[in-house]
Amino acid sequence: EAQVTQNPRYLITVTGKKLTVTCSQNMNHEYMSWYRQDPGLGLRQIYYSMNVEVTDKGDVPEGYKVSRKEKRNFPLILESPSPNQTSLYFCASSKGQGLQPQHFGDGTRLSIL
Amino acid sequence: GQSLEQPSEVTAVEGAIVQINCTYQTSGFYGLSWYQQHDGGAPTFLSYNALDGLEETGRFSSFLSRSDSYGYLLLQELQMKDSASYFCAVRNYGQNFVFGPGTRLSVLP
Numbered sequence: 169e170a171q172v173t174q175n176p177r178y179l180i181t182v183t184g185k186k187l188t189v190t191c192s193q194n195m196n197h198e199y200m201s202w203y204r205q206d207p208g209l210g211l212r213q214i215y216y217s218m219n220v221e222v223t224d225k226g227d228v229p230e231g232y233k234v235s236r237k238e239k240r241n242f243p244l245i246l247e248s249p250s251p252n253q254t255s256l257y258f259c260a261s262s263k264g265q266g267l268q269p270q271h272f273g274d275g276t277r278l279s280i281l
Numbered sequence: 282g283q284s285l286e287q288p289s290e291v292t293a294v295e296g297a298i299v300q301i302n303c304t305y306q307t308s309g310f311y312g313l314s315w316y317q318q319h320d321g322g323a324p325t326f327l328s329y330n331a332l333d334g335l336e337e338t339g340r341f342s343s344f345l346s347r348s349d350s351y352g353y354l355l356l357q358e359l360q361m362k363d364s365a366s367y368f369c370a371v372r373n374y375g376q377n378f379v380f381g382p383g384t385r386l387s388v389l390p
Contacts (some may be wrong), residue, residue: 201378208289210368211324211380218376226377258323267312267372269326 170195174259174273181249182281189244189276191259197271198264200242201226202234204255205275211258217242218264249280283307285369285381292387293359301354301384303369310371313345313352318383319365327354327367356386364388 172193181187193200201216203226213226217236231253233245242261246253256277260270285305293299303313312331316324328338330345330352342355356363369381 199376203380208382210382211370213378213380216377224376227379260324267314267329267331269314269329270316270324270378272323272325274323 170271172259172261172271172273174257174276176276177274178277180279180281183250184248187246187249187278189246189257189259189278191242191244191273192240193242193259193261193271194240195261195271196239197261198239199268199270200236200259200261201270202232202242202244203258203260204228204253205258206255214244214257246278249278251280254278254280283371283373283379285371285379287367287369287381287384289382290385290387292389294389295359295361297359298355298357299359299386301356301367301369301386303352303354303381305350305352305369305371305381307371307373307379309374311374312371313343314370314372315341315343315354316368316370316380317365318368324368359388361388361390 198219202214203211212228215234217223259273262268262270314329315327318324328343335344340357345352366383368383
């Protein structure tokens with residue numbers, strides 16, 4: 169089954185404790201992306217990757233890191249989480265160019281205390 | 282900067298037709314996409330317009346006018362299951378995506 173898998177689905181942690189949210193896709197998609205979703209603000213892109221070893225900042229990259237060492241994986245790293253990073257996070261993937269549909273994971277709800 | 286605007290809420294009754302508008306301020310983009318998101322779920326792709334005009338996919342249609350910086354999603358024969366949030370989005374030539382704030386559609390019996 170074609171899917172984007174995120175882990176964990178839920179996480180409650182404390183300020184400053186490094187965490188990683190994993191994302192994996194099995195569709196051989198070139199493009200992968202991370203979004204955060206906050207009430208009234210829609211989905212805001214954090215980082216995206218056009219292919220292996222190619223990453224770029226989206227609209228809200230501050231406080232986040234990503235890596236793309238393999239085509240299927242695109243982890244999101246919060247080196248020193250802060251309460252303003254409490255949000256719902258989605259990973260998505262799509263074929264490389266144009267308006268190819270994005271396939272989203274089920275989401276990760278992060279609470280930073 | 283780049284931004285998209287949508288109405289925050291729309292309400293309609295079963296069987297009716299509803300139009301969700303999206304206006305944008307951006308340039309150099311591939312086109313306009315639409316996504317649906319049910320409460321507690323992930324966004325799912327509905328349609329896209331690379332060119333101006335109307336695209337029809339079953340009960341859903343989407344429209345784009347680049348000259349007016351405007352698009353809309355048209356939902357016909359509304360069903361209760363259409364109650365969800367709907368997002369317009371653009372993919373810029375710089376390869377980033379920008380989403381609108383979303384429109385919450387409530388379908389009443």
